[in-house]
């Protein structure tokens with residue numbers, strides 16, 4: 001036996017008790033508790049494969065329990081593509097210990113040495129055929145067992161479930177339209193709550209006449225605290241129409257607090273900032289300072305981007321005495337509990353947060369905010385449960401946004417065209433205002449109360465966690481020296497937080513575009529140019545494979561048709577991914593095909609990984625071609641699917657995926673393909689038209705303007 | 712107040728109430744059929760699609776009076792786990808979803824397509840699903856699933 005993956009005990013360190021992870025119930029099932037939550041990525045199914053292998057159980061004997069703060073291990077936030085590392089590793093070791101424990105108990109009962117026993121489908125069988133099972137040994141409970149070290153886990157050769165494309169256990173209910181989302185949850189005596197959100201980020205409520213709303217059909221109560229106004233009604237529809245009436249009689253004080261959406265990059269660069277050196281690499285000792293022949297510079301940017309989940313945020317809350325229960329699709333139920341306690345002046349032990357699946361989640365969206373809304377309204381509901389569902393407009397305008405970013409790159413070249421110096425500067429708001437991490441709550445509604453908490457300023461997660469704006473800003477290429485600086489912009493007119501891959505997408509877009517520019521400037525082939533500086537074996541492998549698979553060398557470009565490449569190792573420590581984009585440009589850019597090669601270490605579920613990589617690449621295509629949050633000087637104006645368009649079926653590229661076989665430690669796949677895809681499309685655009693687009697998104701208007709300028 | 716009579720998934724229903732109530736609200740909150748999902752409430756995303764006399768319609772902005780004496784099919788009416796619609800079987804075979812919030816509307820749009828065009832081309836599948844949004848990027852799997860359901864496994 002050997003430890004192949006995940007190597008360490010992951011989240012076990014903070015949650016060592018075995019019964020925090022596993023319950024062997026008397027009915028022949030094992031309940032598996034993970035603190036990680038299902039957000040549409042298939043994580044619970046992947047974790048089930050790991051558990052099935054380690055316990056020698058068929059997968060249908062496992063029940064993957066939705067996390068809640070009462071019973072589940074606290075595994076922080078389900079983010080950063082870390083779930084397989086954290087939870088997979090912990091579960092693997094917890095199962096190994098449980099298995100060893102039950103083998104011992106069975107040995108005692110059957111009077112034979114444990115080493116002579118084998119386990120098949122949960123039955124523990126002696127050589128003479130006598131047997132017992134996990135479930136008949138339940139009394140040999142796990143309650144007092146703590147995992148204090150690593151236990152020998154199975155080797156890859158013994159895996160029966162890991163490595164196979166096992167169908168997801170949670171898809172059938174979704175395909176048959178069964179109630180499975182938080183939106184479908186109904187509680188006895190439930191009422192419907194809605195919040196009247198301000199018209200603009202800086203608006204405050206001057207006055208409001210609530211009488212018409214109060215008299216409106218089905219309205220139970222109108223609640224106001226400062227600029228926070230909500231309504232309780234007997235139906236969703238009555239709550240909605242009461243909010244319309246509230247809006248009609250509300251007078252807001254609004255200010256021109258937003259920057260000019262057309263000059264975001266210069267706005268970012270002109271703000272006061274928390275400026276830090278991310279990394280300096282100096283010329284190796286003993287080598288002389290290089291001769292710089294010329295310096296090449298370029299500036300890149302991306303706008304604010306919305307999460308734009310297909311479902312609006314939703315939560316249910318109920319207050320019973322001094323106890324608050326919340327049902328939420330939050331990515332971090334323990335952190336939400338902490339901030340709810342802060343915002344509502346409660347003790348954490350008075351609050352239970354239960355996770356219920358929402359629609360696809362790509363970062364810190366409105367899930368936590370709507371949970372506060374439900375809790376706040378529940379206080380006025382006399383013990384009845386309150387369901388709050390945001391409108392589409394509130395979802396697009398009020399959920400945190402992925403920050404706009406400006407990136408400046410400089411490369412010093414010697415007279416052979418070799419890169420001898422490299423500088424990377426990032427300007428951006430911080431990439432996290434997640435709950436649970438500050439002294440005051442990160443919950444939107446709590447910032448609008450009369451005794452308001454101050455809106456949190458976004459920060460960047462520590463470098464050890466991959467960084468925020470500076471994620472993937474350190475080059476993966478072996479240049480002799482570099483300096484990477486990060487400027488965290490301190491003015492935050494639009495609320496920003498974590499969106500899929502944080503700063504990585506824009507940084508990789510910028511670096512990989514710039515590499516392409518340098519290759520062209522020095523007359524080098526862009527693949528050769530990368531390979532010259534890319535010494536990491538696994539990185540070179542995905543590049544080689546994507547070049548091979550896409551038929552790169554046999555490509556025949558023509559006017560208006562181009563191909564381009566992008567590469568990165570996510571967070572500089574996670575999955576390797578190389579993407580070739582093939583595009584056609586008429587008025588607009590149409591991506592016809594994406595070819596993706598990735599190395600995510602040992603693959604738990606190949607189809608699941610392919611699904612994540614493809615989903616990430618398609619989302620990145622949408623960001624790259626179409627997406628920008630729109631606003632005037634006061635208000636966010638892109639608050640429906642027409643003003644915030646995303647990629648549609650007619651625009652979806654064919655996607656070809658290749659996974660590098662590997663026995664290295666498993667890493668997440670959900671965020672690896674975004675940056676390389678954005679860069680590959682921009683590089684393909686240059687190949688097709690000969691113009692370099694450095695500002696996202698690559699819209700028809702911008703291309704036309706650039707072509708005009710070039711002529 | 713008026714009475715509206717309509718069929719949902721083969722069963723006759725009568726609803727007394729405001730004819731401007733959206734069909735989606737009646738399906739979800741009165742009939743407890745949660746399969747049709749709310750996404751936007753404005754006929755812009757497809758999550759709430761149902762078939763009304765065979766036509767693919769956004770139930771979120773269809774008032775109840777518009778379905779009087781009509782027949783509605785929701786995703787629950789397509790098939791069940793023990794007797795799946797060919798599209799549902801194909802969606803499972805292709806694992807054609809991530810979060811699955813868009814799936815009901817996609818299945819309905821595809822069912823509407825296959826009813827009028829049993830062996831569509833890929834371009835026809837894309838066109839039929841153009842009004843359905845998916846944020847997770849499951850589109851190519853959905854296209855494969857629809858082609859598979861039409862007997863054109865690729």
Ligand code: FES
Nearest residue numbers: 750751752757771
């Ligand atoms: S919810 Fe009906 S189309 Fe979006």
Ligand code: FES
Nearest residue numbers: 809813845846847
């Ligand atoms: S699978 Fe999540 S929106 Fe389509």
